[in-house]
Amino acid sequence: LVQNFTKPVVFFKGSTITNLSTSNCLKFFGRISQALKPDGILIVGVDANQNESSLRGAYDTEIVAKFVLNIFHFMNRDLPITNFNSAAFKYEFEWLAPWHCVKHNANATKEQNFVLDGISINIKKGTKFHLLSSYKYPVDYFQNLAIEGGLKPIDYFVDENQPMVIHVLGVS
Structure with missing residues (x-):
C-alpha cells in the first residue's frame, strides 16, 4: 500500500513498537525503510520512561497482573490440557535498565503436574516464566536504532507531563 503514494x-x-525488542525494532525499520520512498515519513510514538518507580506504578498493578496472567486461563480453556491450575501463578514486574526493558513474568506459586496434548509436564514451585516485554527507548537510543535500520531522524517531540516521544523519521 505504501508504494501507491508519492510521499507516504x-x-x-507507541503501544505497538514498544513491544519490539531491539533486534525486532531494527528488522521493522529495515522493512519500512525499504518500503518508504525517499520522501516518505514514518511517525512513531515511543514510551521513553526510564524511571523505575514510575514504571512500577504503571505496570505492577492488579489490572496488569490479570491481563498478563490471563494467558494461563486461555490455556486451560483452549488447549487439550488436564489437571492444570491456571490460578497457580503470581505476576512479577522486572525492570532491566541496561536494556530499557520491563519484563512481565509469572512465577509458579506451587508445584503442579499436568498433561498437555498427551505430554506430561511438571512445573516446580518458584519457576519463572517470562511472558511479555515492554521496551522504553530513550530518544538517543531510539534514534540510533532508526539510523541503523536505514532511517534518519528528522525531528521529535516530547510530552511535557510524561516521557512519551513522537519521532519523525525519513529514509536515509
Missing part, C-alpha cells in the same frame, strides 16, 4: 506517511503508535 506511516504512523506507528
